[in-house]
Each structure stands twice: as C-alpha cells, then as structure tokens.
Amino acid sequence: MPDELQWMHPEFAPECLNSGCRAPPMPQCDSACCHCRARGDQSAWPCGLFPSSASFSPPSLSGRIPPWLQGTLLRNGPGMHTVGDSRYNHWFDGLALLHSFTIRDGEVYYRSKYLKSDTYNANVEANRIVVSEFGTMAYPDPCKNIFSKAFSYLSHTIPDFTDNCLINIMRCGEDFYATTETNYMRRINPQTLETLEKTHIHIIDQRTRKPVPTRFYTDAMVVFHHVNAYEEGGCIVFDVITYKDSSLYDLFYLANLNQDFEENSRLTSVPTLRRFAVPLHVDGNAEVGTNLIKVASTTATALKERDDQVYCQPELLLEGLELPQINYTHNGKPYRYVFAAGVQWSPIPTQILKYDTLTKSSLRWGEESCWPAEPLFVPAPGAKDEDDGVILSAIVSTDPQKLPFLLILDAKSFTELARASLAVEMHLDLHGLFIPDADGAARNQATSETEQAPASGCQGPHRPDGAGGLGLP
Numbered sequence: 108m109p110d111e112l113q114w115m116h117p118e119f120a121p122e123c124l125n126s127g128c129r130a131p132p133m134p135q136c137d138s139a140c141c142h143c144r145a146r147g148d149q150s151a152w153p154c155g156l157f158p159s160s161a162s163f164s165p166p167s168l169s170g171r172i173p174p175w176l177q178g179t180l181l182r183n184g185p186g187m188h189t190v191g192d193s194r195y196n197h198w199f200d201g202l203a204l205l206h207s208f209t210i211r212d213g214e215v216y217y218r219s220k221y222l223k224s225d226t227y228n229a230n231v232e233a234n235r236i237v238v239s240e241f242g243t244m245a246y247p248d249p250c251k252n253i254f255s256k257a258f259s260y261l262s263h264t265i266p267d268f269t270d271n272c273l274i275n276i277m278r279c280g281e282d283f284y285a286t287t288e289t290n291y292m293r294r295i296n297p298q299t300l301e302t303l304e305k306t307h308i309h310i311i312d313q314r315t316r317k318p319v320p321t322r323f324y325t326d327a328m329v330v331f332h333h334v335n336a337y338e339e340g341g342c343i344v345f346d347v348i349t350y351k352d353s354s355l356y357d358l359f360y361l362a363n364l365n366q367d368f369e370e371n372s373r374l375t376s377v378p379t380l381r382r383f384a385v386p387l388h389v390d391g392n393a394e395v396g397t398n399l400i401k402v403a404s405t406t407a408t409a410l411k412e413r414d415d416q417v418y419c420q421p422e423l424l425l426e427g428l429e430l431p432q433i434n435y436t437h438n439g440k441p442y443r444y445v446f447a448a449g450v451q452w453s454p455i456p457t458q459i460l461k462y463d464t465l466t467k468s469s470l471r472w473g474e475e476s477c478w479p480a481e482p483l484f485v486p487a488p489g490a491k492d493e494d495d496g497v498i499l500s501a502i503v504s505t506d507p508q509k510l511p512f513l514l515i516l517d518a519k520s521f522t523e524l525a526r527a528s529l530a531v532e533m534h535l536d537l538h539g540l541f542i543p544d545a546d547g548a549a550r551n552q553a554t555s556e557t558e559q560a561p562a563s564g565c566q567g568p569h570r571p572d573g574a575g576g577l578g579l580p
C-alpha cells in the first residue's frame with residue numbers, strides 16, 4: 108500500500124506534494140513540481156505518490172451528481188496490518204488510513220493518506236509493531252529482548268498508549284480530529300489529510316448533577332453503535348444496534364478473516380435495531396407490573412418492579428443492519444429514517460438500506476460482489492422532508508475486474524444518481540463525515556435559483572453539524 112494516493116483538483120494542490128518539497132506544481136501535473144516529476148527514481152506517477160504497479164486514471168463517472176452536492180466525504184479506518192515482519196491480530200488494530208472524496212462541480216477527486224500518529228511513526232521507525240492495540244500485544248518488556256537497543260533509542264518516541272486514531276472523524280468548530288477509543292486524538296487537515304498535533308481528551312465530572320434514583324435494567328446484550336435518542340411522552344426513546352454476544356469482535360481477528368467467510372465467519376447473533384423507552388419519572392402510585400410507557404409509537408415496555416427498579420424490554424425494529432446513520436439535523440430529536448449497512452450472518456456489509464421507523468418498511472441497494480461502507484446522509488439545500496438529500500457510500504468490490512467506487516443514491520427513492528469508479532486500492536473503512544463546501548453550496552444555490560430546479564426553494568445552504576459522530580466500536 109503506498110503512503111498516499113490522490114487525484115486532485117488543482118486548487119487543492121498549491122504545492123508539490125512530494126515529501127519536503129514545497130515548489131509549485133507543474134501546470135500539467137496537479138501534484139508535483141517539475142523537479143520531482145523529472146526525478147529518475149520516481150516511477151509512473153509524479154513524486155511516487157501513486158503505486159508504480161497501477162495504471163492511473165481519474166475517476167470514471169457515470170450518472171449525474173446533483174449540482175448542490177459540493178464538499179468532501181472524509182473517512183477513516185484501518186489500512187495497514189503488517190509492519191516489517193510483524194502483523195496485527197485484529198482488523199480493528201490496523202494503522203489508520205484516512206481517505207476522502209471531494210465532490211466539486213460534478214466531479215470527484217480522491218485522496219488517501221496514513222495518519223502520522225506517534226504509533227505509526229514509532230512502528231515505521233522500528234520496522235515492527237512496537238505499540239499495543241486492542242487485539243495485539245506488542246512485546247511486553249522490550250528491554251529484555253533483542254530489540255533492546257532499538258527500544259532504548261526509540262523510547263522517547265513510543266507513546267504511552269496508542270494514538271492510532273482509526274475509528275472516526277470528529278468536528279470541533281473548524282477543526283477536525285481523527286479519533287479512537289483511547290484518550291488521544293489527532294488533529295488533521297481535512298483537505299490534505301496531513302496529521303497535525305496530538306490532543307488529550309479532558310473528562311469533566313459534572314458533580315452538580317445527581318443520579319436518577321431509579322435503577323433501569325434489561326437483558327444482557329452487546330452494543331457497538333447508537334442510532335438516536337429523544338424525549339417523547341415523558342420518556343426517553345433510544346434506538347441501538349444490539350447483539351446477543353460479542354461474536355462480531357471475534358470474527359474480525361485476522362486469522363478468522365483470512366479463512367473462508369462462508370464457513371468460518373458467521374455471526375452467532377445478528378445485529379438488530381431495537382427501540383428502548385425509559386420513563387423519566389416513575390409513578391409511585393403505579394402497581395408493580397405496570398407498564399410505565401404511554402407512548403403510542405413504540406411497543407417497548409418499562410415494567411415497574413419496585414419504586415426504584417424498572418425492567419425495560421425493547422421493541423425489535425429490524426434485523427440485519429449495522430453502521431447506522433440518520434439525518435443528523437434530527438439528532439436528539441424525533442426522527443423517522445435510519446440509513447445503515449445491511450448485514451446478515453457475515454460481519455461484512457453487502458447492502459445499504461433505509462429503514463422507516465414509522466411504516467416499518469425498508470428500501471435496499473445492493474450489487475453483486477460489492478461491500479458498501481457506512482452510508483452517510485447529506486441533506487439537500489432547503490430540504491423539506493427528513494429524507495430530502497443523498498446517500499454517500501464508498502464501495503469496495505471483491506471482484507478484481509470491478510473498480511471500487513463512490514456511490515451516490517437519492518435518499519428518498521434509494522435509486523442510484525451517480526457513481527465514480529476509482530483505479531485505486533481502496534480499503535473497507537469504519538466511520539467518517541461529510542464536510543460541505545460552503546463556497547460551493549453558496550455557488551450552487553445561485554445556480555439552482557437560475558435553473559429554477561423543482562426541488563429548489565432554497566433557503567440557504569444547509570450545513571449538517573458533525574454528521575457521523577455517533578459510532579464507537
């Protein structure tokens with residue numbers, strides 16, 4: 108896997124992208140200056156940024172991208188599982204690979220780059236895995252092994268805990284951070300994907316808030332991803348993807364992934380969307396056994412067992428989905444649609460689906476040999492309905508004859524609007540977000556007004572705030 112891949116808009120490449128070179132790029136080469144371009148040791152692509160074995164071509168586009176869709180889909184996930192002769196045990200351990208699809212004026216530009224975390228730098232410098240991850244233990248006492256000298260030398264660079272932020276992208280104001288499950292995150296440049304400084308997460312103890320005296324409980328389950336939560340009719344309604352056991356984690360050990368999926372990668376429990384309802388107040392006069400939920404929109408129950416103990420039983424909404432997303436303007440509010448990856452007994456998604464929590468119906472997109480990533484919803488400017496917008500998903504193909512592509516679906520009908528196929532080695536990722544291009548949105552507002560598009564009625568560019576920030580594996 109090369110360090111970075113890109114097919115960029117000239118606007119995004121004001122400098123040669125070769126490491127340490129800041130010269131202006133050649134006019135005919137969007138990413139390299141003439142010196143780097145001419146260097147004999149660089150292969151087919153300028154600056155060696157593109158794999159020498161690949162024949163490069165810009166994304167091949169089919170369909171039509173809505174003119175209002177301007178911005179960058181920024182995503183994160185594991186990209187490198189081998190360092191030197193050492194190998195991670197678990198798929199969730201891989202060194203973070205950021206990748207982005209920039210949509211500009213109906214065209215798509217792609218870029219990927221490894222997160223230059225302290226973990227990445229220490230591993231690369233040692234040419235082996237020297238920082239432990241979730242499923243991989245580095246040498247527990249490096250001073251006692253043959254690498255002692257190297258470790259003594261590297262000790263100032265090895266982080267105390269991994270900062271390999273491969274899980275998600277978080278937006279804080281105008282800053283963007285790659286995040287993981289430890290207390291480190293790394294600020295990144297969302298345009299160039301360069302890694303900036305490290306950030307500590309500070310946890311604030313809100314001592315002024317007293318805990319609710321009632322104890323709520325339910326049956327044992329495993330939850331990786333929450334969908335949404337809101338208040339309705341005196342209770343908190345929340346939707347989560349649940350498992351009966353932790354078999355999902357087990358299946359992502361690389362030893363399991365390397366075996367035949369059909370034979371060895373079957374989940375022992377299917378991910379299931381369930382709706383819980385928790386009463387905000389427990390009626391002291393209610394009899395034991397009373398269902399405290401009075402909301403008509405759900406069959407979830409909360410049975411009073413004692414004045415200070417309530418048993419919650421969820422409503423089963425849909426089986427076989429993961430990596431849920433919503434129209435994020437409905438985050439924390441009543442909502443109707445869940446967008447998710449469709450999975451069944453294998454942990455790898457094979458479909459994208461839209462679930463209607465009101466009608467309990469679903470729409471699906473799927474294609475032979477395609478593995479879709481988490482679908483992200485992007486609202487249309489001036490959207491009236493919750494599902495006015497598009498779905499973006501990076502699709503990896505298991506068919507070597509079929510290129511990976513960025514898929515754009517109409518979120519309402521779930522029909523394909525466009526796809527941009529890319530001659531790159533794209534990895535299955537985890538989470539991400541869409542960064543609307545404010546200038547582009549404003550430009551297209553003017554365009555749509557000029558064209559008097561039927562779906563217009565624009566009241567200004569719509570900017571979702573931090574879409575995609577829900578998930579933690």
Ligand SMILES: [Fe+2]
Nearest residue numbers: 332578579580
């Ligand atoms: Fe996750």
